[in-house]
Amino acid sequence: MGLRSYVITRILLTIPTLLLLLTMVFLVMRVLPGDPVALHFEKKADPWQVESMRRQLGLDKPLLTQYAEYVFGLIDVNYFLAHGYPNLGKSMSNFDEVGGQIFSVFPATLELAIYSMIIASVTGILLGVAASKSYNSVLDQLIRGLGTVTYAVPVFFLGIVFQLIFGVYLHWLPTSLRIHPSVPPPATVTGLFTVDSILQGNVIAFFESVKALLLPSLTLGIVLSGIFVRLTRTNMLETLRLDFVTAAKARGLSEDTVTYGYALRNAFLPVLTMMGLQFAALLGGAVLTEKTFSWPGLGGYILDRISSRDYTAIQGAVTMFGLVVALVSLVVDLLYAYFDPRIRL
Amino acid sequence: MVIAGIVIVLAIVVMTALAPWISPHDPSMEAGPVRAPPSFQFPMGTNHLGFDMLSRTMFGGSVMLQVSAFSVLLCFLIGVPLGLFSSYVGGILDNAVSLVIDAVYAFPGLVIAIAVAAVLGPGVVNMALSIAVVYIPSYFRIVRSQVLSIKELTYVEAAKASGAKWYTILSDYVLPNVVPSIVIVATINFADAVLTAAGLTFIGLGVTYDIPDWGWDLTNGRQYLSSGAWWIIFFPGLMIILLALGFTLIGEGLSELLNPKLQR
Numbered sequence: 035m036g037l038r039s040y041v042i043t044r045i046l047l048t049i050p051t052l053l054l055l056l057t058m059v060f061l062v063m064r065v066l067p068g069d070p071v072a073l074h075f076e077k078k079a080d081p082w083q084v085e086s087m088r089r090q091l092g093l094d095k096p097l098l099t100q101y102a103e104y105v106f107g108l109i110d111v112n113y114f115l116a117h118g119y120p121n122l123g124k125s126m127s128n129f130d131e132v133g134g135q136i137f138s139v140f141p142a143t144l145e146l147a148i149y150s151m152i153i154a155s156v157t158g159i160l161l162g163v164a165a166s167k168s169y170n171s172v173l174d175q176l177i178r179g180l181g182t183v184t185y186a187v188p189v190f191f192l193g194i195v196f197q198l199i200f201g202v203y204l205h206w207l208p209t210s211l212r213i214h215p216s217v218p219p220p221a222t223v224t225g226l227f228t229v230d231s232i233l234q235g236n237v238i239a240f241f242e243s244v245k246a247l248l249l250p251s252l253t254l255g256i257v258l259s260g261i262f263v264r265l266t267r268t269n270m271l272e273t274l275r276l277d278f279v280t281a282a283k284a285r286g287l288s289e290d291t292v293t294y295g296y297a298l299r300n301a302f303l304p305v306l307t308m309m310g311l312q313f314a315a316l317l318g319g320a321v322l323t324e325k326t327f328s329w330p331g332l333g334g335y336i337l338d339r340i341s342s343r344d345y346t347a348i349q350g351a352v353t354m355f356g357l358v359v360a361l362v363s364l365v366v367d368l369l370y371a372y373f374d375p376r377i378r379l
Numbered sequence: 380m381v382i383a384g385i386v387i388v389l390a391i392v393v394m395t396a397l398a399p400w401i402s403p404h405d406p407s408m409e410a411g412p413v414r415a416p417p418s419f420q421f422p423m424g425t426n427h428l429g430f431d432m433l434s435r436t437m438f439g440g441s442v443m444l445q446v447s448a449f450s451v452l453l454c455f456l457i458g459v460p461l462g463l464f465s466s467y468v469g470g471i472l473d474n475a476v477s478l479v480i481d482a483v484y485a486f487p488g489l490v491i492a493i494a495v496a497a498v499l500g501p502g503v504v505n506m507a508l509s510i511a512v513v514y515i516p517s518y519f520r521i522v523r524s525q526v527l528s529i530k531e532l533t534y535v536e537a538a539k540a541s542g543a544k545w546y547t548i549l550s551d552y553v554l555p556n557v558v559p560s561i562v563i564v565a566t567i568n569f570a571d572a573v574l575t576a577a578g579l580t581f582i583g584l585g586v587t588y589d590i591p592d593w594g595w596d597l598t599n600g601r602q603y604l605s606s607g608a609w610w611i612i613f614f615p616g617l618m619i620i621l622l623a624l625g626f627t628l629i630g631e632g633l634s635e636l637l638n639p640k641l642q643r
Contacts (some may be wrong), residue, residue, distance in 0.1 A: 197604075360485070
């Protein structure tokens with residue numbers, strides 16, 4: 035199979051996965067609880083009110099029709115072109131378009147996720163390589179211990195501790211929001227404050243948004259780094275024993291060239307796969323991190339909607355999480371194929 | 380590593396089980412001044428209602444232990460038989476089940492747990508259910524990958540030839556060889572369940588305030604941090620870390636023992 039046909043097959047395979055995902059989200063939100071509208075009002079509304087809301091949201095139609103509307107709404111290209119976001123239905127709290135609400139908060143989550151992933155993978159890989167090079171030494175044990183402990187720390191606890199140290203006691207860094215309230219945020223291009231402020235040459239906004247990002251992304255990054263430490267270490271240990279590494283050493287190549295140029299290159303592929311898999315965990319952790327740091331992203335949105343029992347919005351937000359994960363895993367698989375020539379054969 | 384993990388977990392279980400006898404105060408009764416810092420009388424201080432934090436710490440593990448044990452049991456009872464059966468039968472059934480499981484597996488676990496918990500409402504059983512939904516795929520996948528290779532082995536072939544029924548083959552010949560991997564998944568699952576339960580409590584989908592719970596104390600104590608009352612969150616947080624760490628150590632230690640590639 036050539037690279038091109040692999041790419042096409044992989045993209046086509048995403049479709050049934052997505053459909054399945056949409057179905058599951060729909061089932062969880064609509065079938066499990068019984069009636070979202072009744073749940074929304076917590077038995078306090080009169081039947082007329084419940085009925086009118088049901089009609090307004092299209093929840094009075096048969097389940098199968100609702101399902102079709104949900105799926106076809108998502109792939110409605112005209113709607114997407116007219117609004118700039120997919121049709122995810124209307125919110126139960128204010129009848130706004132859920133898609134629009136989600137697209138306005140999503141960049142905050144994306145920005146947090148990107149920087150956390152960079153922190154997690156870079157520290158994880160560097161520490162993992164260092165540990166594998168000094169196998170069973172004190173350094174190795176220390177790094178492994180660190181990797182294990184970070185895995186066991188609840189992300190919000192670490193966040194609270196950081197807030198306490200760097201925010202409350204030292205006053206170094208802000209403990210909430212994406213940018214200081216007194217600084218006007220950069221005009222929206224990508225929605226990522228750090229990118230937008232650079233594009234507009236807005237130095238103050240850039241520094242302020244980096245400052246606000248530091249604690250949340252460090253929190254999330256550190257918690258996730260443990261997995262990368264462990265995986266890199268194990269893979270490097272296995273790779274460093276292979277003949278081609280010995281051969282490279284025998285040819286007199288420097289330690290660093292052998293480690294990073296030869297061994298890490300080979301040990302990197304499983305780590306890349308792990309980055310894709312961990313992206314889902316990252317988004318989950320982002321929900322808690324956003325709550326800890328009052329970060330106005332998708333996680334904060336979903337929690338806010340849970341407390342107002344806005345089931346259409348929850349469904350939309352969960353769908354969005356699913357779409358992002360599916361997209362990331364597609365990209366990772368394509369990258370994998372690009373880096374690993376065996377896939378192309 | 381494994382032993383250290385077992386010691387930590389056992390110590391916490393024993394402490395929680397003995398809490399009614401060894402705790403100095405009632406965990407949900409005013410025992411002293413409000414937000415008193417750690418002292419000789421209150422070694423872990425008191426919370427905003429004057430409850431003794433040491434007593435709350437001793438009692439507080441029970442919710443997490445129950446939730447994680449129940450969710451692991453559920454995952455085990457559903458994931459393992461499903462994995463065994465589906466992969467042994469193979470064909471369309473296996474493909475269909477795998478597709479569904481993989482879709483769940485790829486999804487952000489905490490988001491599923493949040494969505495399910497939001498729908499089911501708070502409580503120990505509901506928390507366990509929402510966590511179980513997330514981790515069933517891990518069991519299914521590990522069982523499936525093992526069965527696929529085991530069922531081609533000659534001793535299974537021999538059992539088939541001697542006329543053993545499919546359920547005898549699965550339970551007596553295949554299952555024993557899958558158990559080690561399941562145990563590893565289960566211990567990691569325990570650690571994750573503890574952390575997920577803490578997370579669900581943090582966002583308000585956990586237990587109510589009248590039950591002493593580390594997750595609740597940690598969440599609730601947050602608002603008193605600015606007044607400097609660090610002890611309200613510190614000790615519950617530490618206990619959650621210890622419990623999750625105990626399970627992680629067991630799981631990591633076991634998987635290292637069972638990974639032949641790392642043994643020279």
